[in-house]
Amino acid sequence: MARPPPNPLYILRGSGDVVNTLHFCCDGQGPSLLYSGSGKGAIHVWNLTTRRPECVLESHSGNSVIWLQALKESSTLISQGRDMRMCVWDLSEGRGALTDSLLTGSVGFCQCSLLETRPGSTLLAHPTEHMEEVSVVEMKSWTQVCTLKPDLKVGMLMCMKMWQAQSGPVLCAGYEDGSVILWDVSHRRPFSCLKAHTEPVMCLDVDVCRQKGVSGSSDNILHSWTIDDQRNLQMHSSVQLTNPGVSSARVRTDGKILATAGWDNNIRVFGWKKLKPLAVLQHHTDMVNTVAFSDHQDPPQRLLAAGSKDQRITVWSIYSES
Template sequence: MSRPAPNPIYTLRGAGGALNTLHFRCNGQDSPLLFSGSENGAVHIWNLNSRRPVKVVEAHTGSSVIWVSTLQSTGSLLSQGRDLQVCLWDLRDGGCELLDSVWTGSVGFCQCSLLETSSTNHLLAFAGQQTEEIKIIELPSKNPVCTLIPEAKLGMVMCIKLWKPESGVGPLLLAGYEDGSLLLWDVTQRSVLSQVKAHPEPVMCLTFDPKRLRGISGSSEKKLSSWMLDSQNNIQLQDSVVLVNPGVSQICIREDGRLLASAGWDHRVRIFGWKKLRPLAVLQYHTDMVLSVAFSDHLDPRQTLLAAGSKDQRISLWSIYNEGSDTG
């Protein structure tokens, strides 16, 4: 008999808007932090020990924040807003100074993707001004690397993921489009390596496991589509995960490759074993759409948390399957 689904270990309130994006910075930190971006234009930085915000960055003058991340090398904060800006913030010495900004021109909801190629150099990918355009630049120089536009009309770019294969070749980028297509781009060659139709509806979200060369994507339909890359970098569609209710906002894989979490339009977070995509738990707490999910990067895997942000303006924190249980 399966165990009942747990309750959140605690919740965070006071963001003042729907929680579009979450990002942890716990690895090696005395005070583990959670960054949240909300529709009211603010980025809250939560101390997970005190469970209170240590700082609120009014990042995008009231425009919805759709993505946040931090640079591991410097601890600087990156935030993306519906004001068409990506901002870089210096958080050192307790301050909050705007260091630089990048104008994207994109009116969509596609979240940026960051790849830290070295301690001093990073790649940032974002949807551009044209409907199907993806731009990649270097940070901090902001030098353009390339612009990726598919030959076929696929509609708006919806979600992207930059990553670098262990083989040592240049960075690759996965992109989901409005017509349901998934494309794998070679950034160095500016060419499409593979293309499949993963969904009949727009690809709302995707995530990818570079160690296992496996990915999964979600849309407004009642399924998750899983896929893998073969030795020739062709995207091969695999099994689908049928959901009870339609609509997935975001999906994420835990660092150890054991768990997958999905943020549902039905107010629920669903947990699956990443290896076999076996359903493990349905987390019920929120009273509106769950918009974001993220696993923490604690050094001790027994401390790993799952955070879920909702349109109900609350963040729930969960401790699940951290004791070596079979997840499959």
């Protein structure tokens, strides 16, 4: 018989509002941290040893924080808010100083994507005031590298991820009409387009090592797709969910499992190879908005965190065997 789904390792309370976004920082150099962004603009820096906030940043003029990411091997945190701004924070030596910001003009919910191309050089892809457009900037100077705007009418930009390929930066974006477009950032043109869903693409993730991605929608179908040698997107497999609506989808860095955040209050875990359902994690009493995996085995077990509209963050240890 299959083992019953586990309970959370622990629950983090005190975010004070809806939890929109989560990001782990487990570099092995200091305490393992989890950053969370709330609907009232608070950024909590949770110490996973003490399970308490090390600090709370009041940000984005009290508007929702919808995305967070820390730069590798530094104490710099980037946040995106519904006040149409990107903020850069210095968290070194206990500081919580706002050091820079960028006005994006975007009023949508599309999260940014960060790519560190080499030490000291970071590209940031962000939505703009033009609802279907992506702008890619060099972060140090905020110099615009390019804008990416589809020729086809695909509607609003909904989600995206950027990574480094041998030929240069590549960006995958999901749109309101259900399309997924793979972009050649260097040449500012699309490689290919796939009509993956009949409803808006709410989230996507890409397993760069396996050249395979996943997308979730407001419908009840989760799709995986591959990127071939000619950079063509091709449908791979699908799984029908019990209830519609996926807010977030993340592939663990070892490429073994996938986790999704559901509108039905549940976290679902799948085998990544064949989208085989493995577990339904039930704890939250409202919509789950975000899921995140720890990239390093520090603490020793691999962790999964989920943030919900119920203002709680659950932390789980699942399928931790290497």
